[in-house]
Structures are given as structure tokens and as C-alpha cells.
Amino acid sequence: MADTPVIRLVDVRKVYKLKSGDVPALRGITFDIMKGEFVAIMGPSGSGKSTLMNMIGCLDVPTSGNLYLEGRNVREMSDDELTFLRRDEIGFIFQKFNLIPLLTAFENTEYPIILKTGHMDEEGKTMRLLKMVGLSEELVTHRPSELSGGQQQRVAIARALVNDPALLLCDEPTGNLDSVTGSQIMEILEDLNKEGRTIVMVTHDPHIAEYAHRTIRIIDGNVATA
Amino acid sequence: MKQKKNIFFQLAMRNVRLNLTRSLLAALGIIIGVVAITTMGILGANIQLAVSSNLSSNANSLIITPDTGGGGGFGGGMGAKTTALLSDNQVREIELAAGHNTVVPIHSGSDLIQVGTNDKKRVAIYGLDPDKVQDFVEIADGSSLRGASAGALVGSTLAADQNIAVGTRIKVGDETTGTSEVVRVAGILKPKGFGLDLMPDNALIVPDRYYTSVYGDQGEYQQVDVLVPSIADIPAVKDAIDKKMNKKVKVVQITDSGALLQTINSTIGQITLFITLLGGISLLVASVSIFNVMMMSVKDRINEIGILRSIGTTRGEIRKMFIYEAFIIGGVGAGIGGLVSFIGGFILVGLLGTSKYFFTFQSLIYVPYGVAIGIVICLLSGLYPAAKAANLNPIEALRSE
Numbered sequence: 001m002a003d004t005p006v007i008r009l010v011d012v013r014k015v016y017k018l019k020s021g022d023v024p025a026l027r028g029i030t031f032d033i034m035k036g037e038f039v040a041i042m043g044p045s046g047s048g049k050s051t052l053m054n055m056i057g058c059l060d061v062p063t064s065g066n067l068y069l070e071g072r073n074v075r076e077m078s079d080d081e082l083t084f085l086r087r088d089e090i091g092f093i094f095q096k097f098n099l100i101p102l103l104t105a106f107e108n109t110e111y112p113i114i115l116k117t118g119h120m121d122e123e124g125k126t127m128r129l130l131k132m133v134g135l136s137e138e139l140v141t142h143r144p145s146e147l148s149g150g151q152q153q154r155v156a157i158a159r160a161l162v163n164d165p166a167l168l169l170c171d172e173p174t175g176n177l178d179s180v181t182g183s184q185i186m187e188i189l190e191d192l193n194k195e196g197r198t199i200v201m202v203t204h205d206p207h208i209a210e211y212a213h214r215t216i217r218i219i220d221g222n223v224a225t226a
Numbered sequence: 227m228k229q230k231k232n233i234f235f236q237l238a239m240r241n242v243r244l245n246l247t248r249s250l251l252a253a254l255g256i257i258i259g260v261v262a263i264t265t266m267g268i269l270g271a272n273i274q275l276a277v278s279s280n281l282s283s284n285a286n287s288l289i290i291t292p293d294t295g296g297g298g299g300f301g302g303g304m305g306a307k308t309t310a311l312l313s314d315n316q317v318r319e320i321e322l323a324a325g326h327n328t329v330v331p332i333h334s335g336s337d338l339i340q341v342g343t344n345d346k347k348r349v350a351i352y353g354l355d356p357d358k359v360q361d362f363v364e365i366a367d368g369s370s371l372r373g374a375s376a377g378a379l380v381g382s383t384l385a386a387d388q389n390i391a392v393g394t395r396i397k398v399g400d401e402t403t404g405t406s407e408v409v410r411v412a413g414i415l416k417p418k419g420f421g422l423d424l425m426p427d428n429a430l431i432v433p434d435r436y437y438t439s440v441y442g443d444q445g446e447y448q449q450v451d452v453l454v455p456s457i458a459d460i461p462a463v464k465d466a467i468d469k470k471m472n473k474k475v476k477v478v479q480i481t482d483s484g485a486l487l488q489t490i491n492s493t494i495g496q497i498t499l500f501i502t503l504l505g506g507i508s509l510l511v512a513s514v515s516i517f518n519v520m521m522m523s524v525k526d527r528i529n530e531i532g533i534l535r536s537i538g539t540t541r542g543e544i545r546k547m548f549i550y551e552a553f554i555i556g557g558v559g560a561g562i563g564g565l566v567s568f569i570g571g572f573i574l575v576g577l578l579g580t581s582k583y584f585f586t587f588q589s590l591i592y593v594p595y596g597v598a599i600g601i602v603i604c605l606l607s608g609l610y611p612a613a614k615a616a617n618l619n620p621i622e623a624l625r626s627e
Contacts, residue, residue, distance in 0.1 A: 054621050057536070059536055059620050059621050059624075060621060079540075079541060080540050080541070080542075083535070083538055083539065083540045083541075084538065084540075086536060086537065086538045087537065087538020087539075088538070092536055092537055094624075098529075098532075098533040098536070098624070099533075100237075100530060100533060100534065101530060102237055102240040102241060102244065102530075103237070103240075111233060111537070112537060112538060114231050114233045115233070115537075115538050115539060115543075116538075118230060118231075119230055119231065120230075120231045159537070163538075
């Protein structure tokens with residue numbers, strides 16, 4: 001079990017075909033991320049780390065090379081299969097929180113359960129998670145526009161965890177937060193990792209990257225140090 | 227017990243509520259469109275019902291009249307003598323051709339009548355074989371004709387107009403020319419309406435022998451009706467008579483009363499359809515506005531679509547969400563439209579004539595029709611925007627502000 005990496009990239013390349021010519025974003029990336037790891041992916045803007053992030057998040061597929069998520073090759077999957085993979089195996093935490101504006105904090109957290117099962121949450125998991133990330137109970141009926149950035153990110157973390165994903169994928173999770181709130185959020189992620197969650201975090205902030213156990217640097221579409 | 231939840235319907239519902247003004251305006255377009263087609267349909271149906279109820283129900287007779295050479299075309303040039311009346315011999319030939327169907331020769335003319343001290347009035351007078359009278363008309367009051375006696379049946383309109391009852395004596399003819407006769411009313415007829423065979427509502431029916439004793443024309447008839455009980459036989463019977471009677475030259479005209487009534491009915495139907503289609507233009511305009519609202523909704527929610535897609539919502543589910551939105555707008559619009567057309571249609575039909583036929587199936591069926599068409603139009607208008615939303619690239623959608 002421990003032998004199968006959560007993520008395995010083998011010579012992953014991505015080329016964007018533009019009118020002005022082909023633009024290579026990833027030039028052959030290979031690494032594994034094992035279960036229980038906390039990995040930071042760092043790199044200057046334009047280095048291809050966002051592209052890499054999209055690949056790992058199954059939002060995009062490699063032009064060549066293979067990416068395995070829990071041993072499954074994403075290149076062979078249909079759009080719906082990729083969607084189900086995102087729903088069931090990946091918890092997304094975005095810089096801009098990306099909660100659904102029409103839904104309350106509770107409904108935002110519950111949404112992936114309904115997506116997966118077609119039923120409402122009757123196990124109380126939604127409330128348990130919201131409590132765990134530190135959202136006070138009177139806020140659960142509020143819509144995202146009525147919450148602070150830190151509160152929204154807490155809801156987003158609860159949402160990311162609700163379907164028990166194999167991987168938490170964080171894209172600049174503290175980028176839109178002040179430093180105090182940012183460290184609170186990082187502490188939550190650290191705790192989750194201690195509980196055994198695999199976390200991959202993209203950031204350009206070295207302080208934030210320090211929370212991770214391992215840092216992968218991407219420069220010009222290549223891995224600089226593994 | 228797991229509680230099901232249609233989260234996509236919820237999202238659609240909330241988005242409609244969030245953009246209430248915009249959604250209501252689009253729904254208003256649908257309301258107008260549905261009202262336009264539905265009330266036009268109801269109106270047409272009511273006109274049709276009113277007209278056909280005035281048309282004779284005797285749709286199963288062939289009316290044979292002497293050919294007066296009117297539309298003879300080339301055949302008219304053959305020097306054929308056109309008879310003004312049909313003779314006994316011709317009636318017998320028709321009987322042969324008509325097989326077992328009832329053949330009724332009819333005398334018809336008109337004369338002045340006077341009831342009591344009322345003003346004289348010119349009415350149609352039919353002379354019929356008393357045994358066959360009841361094949362044509364129904365008697366509302368009194369009894370039918372008997373033998374050659376000077377009894378008469380009076381049409382409903384004439385009876386009401388002149389205060390005629392069973393037993394009333396009617397003076398027929400003009401004393402000054404010496405042809406005045408008195409007939410006793412044996413029965414009053416039920417209303418029959420407009421027909422091609424007989425139009426008895428404003429007429430007198432007398433026994434054929436009495437008719438010929440007063441007006442002559444013995445053995446000569448203005449018209450012969452063939453009653454064909456089974457409508458399916460009509461074309462064959464018509465053909466047989468045509469072959470028999472119009473061998474070399476056209477001697478008689480054969481009119482199929484049912485076919486003519488059908489023509490009238492279908493003409494009204496076509497007019498109704500045309501007017502309804504005109505109403506449909508407003509529905510088309512409404513569909514454009516739904517389309518527009520849906521496109522705006524997709525554009526406003528690109529980022530949200532990106533979020534939904536990234537956390538595991540399939541294309542199909544996104545599509546469903548937007549189709550629900552179109553359905554909600556369309557359902558509300560068409561529903562209100564149906565209600566308004568029901569009330570408005572009732573008022574309109576009442577203003578233009580009688581609302582007697584409003585609560586009939588043929589009339590009210592236009593309400594569910596209109597509502598269904600309204601909803602379908604909305605769904606169709608929502609298809610493209612929904613597909614557009616579903617096919618957005620999640621990465622680009624997430625990136626958009």
C-alpha cells in the first residue's frame with residue numbers, strides 16, 4: 001500500500017499550442033509524492049507551477065508523459081472520469097477560496113457529498129468538519145459574501161475534506177490572507193498532515209513553504225531540486 | 227431514509243432569485259407569448275364551435291340538383307338541354323344508382339304567409355313525402371305530417387318569430403291572386419341550422435301531394451336528396467349516381483353536404499391556425515429574451531462554473547443546472563400565461579359573442595397547449611447557453627473574474 005505513490009509523474013510535458021507557435025510549459029517532469037507527505041511546489045511566476053498544479057488537480061492532462069493518481073493513469077480517462085476523480089480523490093484549496101456564492105457555508109461544505117451520493121449529509125460530517133476548522137456555529141448559515149477571508153478559507157478546507165480525498169491540493173492557500181490568519185490556516189493544514197493527509201501546496205512564499213517537509217522547485221518547466 | 231436533494235435545481239432557483247428583475251422580465255415575455263397564442267387558439271375554437279353548431283348535423287346526404295349549366299365548361303357547348311327540374315324518371319334512375327339508400331325527392335319554393343294579423347312574410351316551402359320527413363328533421367312539439375292533409379311543420383325560427391304554435395292556422399299565398407290556402411300547424415321543428423339539404427328553420431314543410439295540388443310541379447322536383455347512413459359509402463354512391471345520370475352530358479349536380487361542411491370547418495381551422503401563428507411571433511421574441519438572459523447568466527457565472535467543475539461537477543450536471551434555470555423562468559412565465567389566457571380568453575370570447583362553448587374540451591385544450599409550447603420554447607432557448615456553460619474549460623473559467 002505504502003509503495004503506491006499518491007501521485008507519480010513520469011516525464012510529464014505540456015505544450016500550449018498558440019497561433020504564434022508552440023509554448024512549452026512543462027519540459028519533462030518526474031517525481032513521486034507518497035502518502036502522508038506535505039510537499040511544497042515553488043517557483044517564480046511563469047515557471048510552469050500553475051500548469052503542474054492543474055495537472056495534479058486533474059483539471060488538465062499532459063501533452064506527453066504520464067501522471068498517475070493513486071496508480072491510475074489520468075491520460076486514459078474521459079472528462080467525466082477526471083471529474084469524478086476530482087470529486088472523490090482531490091480536495092482543492094484555492095487562493096481565492098472559490099466558494100459557491102449562492103450557497104451558505106454549510107451548503108458549500110455539504111455540496112461535494114451531494115455531488116457524490118445524491119443525498120444530503122445525514123451523518124453530521126459537514127458540521128463536524130466546520131467545527132474542526134474553527135468556524136463558529138452561527139456562521140454556518142452565512143453566505144461567502146458575509147464571511148471574512150479567513151472564515152471562507154476555513155469553509156473551503158472543510159469542503160475539501162468532506163469526501164475524504166487521497167490528496168489535498170492547495171494553491172497559494174494564504175495568498176489572500178493577512179499573516180496572522182495565514183498562519184492559522186497553515187496550522188490547520190499542518191494538523192491535517194499530522195493526521196496522515198497527503199498535502200501538495202503551490203506557493204511562492206518561502207515562509208509558507210517551510211511548513212512542508214519537502215520542496216520541489218520548478219524553473220522553466222523543469223524540476224530544479226527534488 | 228436518505229433525504230434526496232437536487233442541488234442543481236436549488237442553485238438554479240437561487241440564481242433566478244438573485245437576478246429576479248432580469249428573470250421576471252424574461253418570464254413576462256413568455257407570459258405575453260403564451261397569452262397571445264392561447265387566447266387566439268381559444269377564440270378560434272369558440273368561433274369554430276359556434277359556426278359548426280349552426281351548420282346542419284345532416285352531414286351524410288348527397289344533394290342532387292339539376293345542372294343549370296353554370297360551370298359546364300367544354301361540355302356545355304354540346305347543345306345539351308339543361309332541365310330546371312328533376313323528373314320522376316330521373317328520380318327512379320337515382321334510386322337505382324343509390325342502391326338501398328333512401329332517396330327523397332323534394333319540392334321547394336317560396337310563398338307569402340300570414341299568421342293572424344301579423345304582416346305577410348315570404349318564406350321557403352318544402353313539399354316532402356310525409357313518410358320521409360323524419361329522416362330530415364326532428365319535431366320539437368306536435369306531430370309529423372300525415373297523408374295529403376293540409377298540415378304543415380314549421381321551423382323553429384319562424385315559429386318563434388311569428389308566435390306560431392301547434393294548431394295555429396297559417397294563411398299561405400296571396401288572396402289577391404286567388405291562390406290563398408290555409409294550413410294548420412301539425413308540429414314545430416327543432417332548430418337545425420344551416421344546411422345544404424334543407425334549411426327548415428325559417429320555412430314550412432308540407433306533404434308533397436299537398437304541395438303539388440297547390441303549386442303544380444307534379445312529378446318534377448327542384449332537388450333530390452340521397453341519405454347515406456354510412457359516411458364511408460358516400461363517395462361510392464356519389465360516383466354511381468354521377469355515372470348513371472351524367473352519361474354524356476352533365477344533367478345533375480351532386481353535392482356532398484358533409485364534404486362542404488368539412489371544408490367550412492377546415493377553413494375556419496386554418497384561419498385560427500394563422501392567427502395563432504401570428505401570436506406565436508411574440509413567443510419567438512420571448513424566446514430571444516430568454517436566450518439573452520441565459521447567456522448573461524452564463525457569462526456572470528463563469529467563475530462559479532469553474533469552481534463547480536473543479537470540485538467535481540460534471541458537464542452534464544452544469545448543463546442540467548442551466549436548463550433548470552430556463553425551465554423555472556419558462557414554467558413560471560407559461561404558468562402565469564396560462565392562467566391569464568384562461569381568464570382573458572373567457573372575457574374576450576364573451577365580448578365577441580357567446581361564452582357558451584368556452585368550457586369545452588376543444589376550447590380549453592389550448593391552455594395546456596399554450597403552456598406546454600411556452601415551456602418547450604424556454605427549454606430550447608436554454609439549450610445553447612447550457613451547452614456553452616457545460617463546455618467551458620474549467621481552468622479558464624476559474625481564472626476569470
